[in-house]
Amino acid sequence: MAQFMDVHQGMKGITGDQLKEAHEADLAIEKEEGVHFEKAWADPQSGTVYCLSEAPSADAVQRVHERAGHRADEIHPVPLTV
Template identity: 80%
Template sequence: MAKFMDVHHSMKGITADQLREAHDADLAIQGEEQVTFEKAWADPESGVVYCLSEAPSAEAVQRIHERAGHKADEIHPVPLMVS
């Protein structure tokens, strides 16, 4: 398992309800690919959304996002983290 940050660039105008709905669509099927979506942050003005997940691969993250109707534009493994 590894951590991934994926990015969507075309979510201009996204509302809190739409972000919740999109996230819930991921959560509903993520178990089929052993993916866990942890958090997502959105900027409705520029349309960028960042999703943090734990998953076996970037491809697994993308398969869930695609099936949920919102393919990611970038997916990066983020093996390093500080807090």
């Protein structure tokens, strides 16, 4: 499976509890799309949230996020990691 980094904008002021809740919403349904969300990061000041996942496609990642209620603004493949 491929890795993807997605970006959510407009979450200014997000708290740790809210980030955890959003991540858990993804985890609850990820298997239905063959996705695994590995980690999420947030910058409350800018309102940017990043999620790293393994998935069959960017579309599968977006479907999970949409169903969980927080559509990604950008999804980027991660072809190389160290």
